[in-house]
Amino acid sequence: MHSRLHDVPLNAVRAYSVIARELSVTKAAKILGITQSSASRHLAVLEDYLGATLVERQGRSIRLTAYGQRFADAVRDPIDSIAFSAQLMRRSEGSDRRLTVRTSIGTFAQEFIIPQLSDFLETYDAIVDFDSNLAKPGFADTFDVLLTRDLALDEPGDEWNVLEEHVVCAGAPHLIQGQDVSVINRVPLLMVNSRPDILPLWLAATGQTQQEIRFGARFPHHHLAIPAAATGQGLYIGPESYVYQAVNQGRLNVVAGSKVPTGMTYRAIALDRSSNPQLAHDFCRWLVRLARKTLVDANH
Structure with missing residues (x-):
């Protein structure tokens, strides 16, 4: 039979x-990189081919007809599948040695990975781009490695456990010199909104009570609270890896006996559809070695 x-x-x-x-011809044209008239022409061509009206215009907006909604539902998954298959089968020959690392733990990348990344860049002659995003990744998202604590992937990839998360209490050296965890009763505690689970977990593990805490300034994210702690504005309770550089540089000290496991694991996942799969695997392995060298071995 002749194919049509x-x-x-x-x-x-x-x-x-x-x-x-x-639900907008204008927005669709911008996403597709074409003019609005071209998008409208595509719509007219499809309506003519199908012999049905797909959208109805309501002033400056549009809505789908019942037929238009059924057709949109029918083609959505096949189009996504085609896009995913094309990305999966895209050949890497001739591509530059470039990776995109998507992460839902941006402070970990900012405070721990990026300051030490030059070793990987020089060893593997590579360029690494970072994308910080808390949303669950989709098939249409373009990246090579997912670095996460709590996100899952619905597509194939090889996974490494990078480190088990521990939280510590840290502060400017002059505030905590010779102090134990009871220092939080005397020095204000900086608050971080993005991880409300950390403080009650740490208090329970160290035998401290919230009633005795002096609360200081509040911050939306860890990367804002860390420099405040380093300049003596209060104590910081957060992931050990986040303060690694500040401690290594002498800007922060960790309170003795304050290290507590959270039960969470940082994972690196190299996607099968990466345009540089070998480089993606190399990055994940390098990251595991880095965490072991600087955090795990340093505590033994």
Whole structure:
């Protein structure tokens, strides 16, 4: 039987899938990198091919007709599958030695990985881009390695356990010299909104009570609280890896006996569809070695 696939306006189908998702011809055109008139023309071509109206205009906005919604639902998964398959089978020959590392633990990348990344860049002659994102990754997202504490992937990849998370109490050296964990009763404690689980866990593990704490300034994220602690504005309770550089440089000291495990694991996942799969694996292995050398071995 003669195939009529060549008659199907596939470019128009792709354009319509974006229009249906955004409910806007203007936004769809911007995403597709085409003019608004071209997007409208794709829509008209598809409606003509199908013999049905797909969208109805309501002033400056649009809504899908019942038929348009059914068609959008029917083509969404196949289009996503085609995009995923193309990315998976994209050949890496001739590509530069570049990786994109997506992470949901941005402070870990900022305070622990990036300051020590030059070793990997020089050893493997590579460039590493970072993308900080708390959302669950999708098939259409472009990256090579996922670095996370709590996200899961719905696609194939090789996984490494980088480190088991421990939290510590740290402060400027002049504030905690010779002090034990009871120092939190005398020095204000900096608060971090992004990890409310840490403080009650640490208090329970160290036998301290919240009633005795002097609360200081509040910060939305760890990377803002760390320099405040280093300049003597209060004590910081957070992941040991986040303060590694500041401690190594003498800007912070860790309170003796304050190290507590959280039960969480930092994981690095090299995606099968990476354009540089070997380099992605090399990065994950390097990261495991780095964590062991600087954090695990240093405590033994």
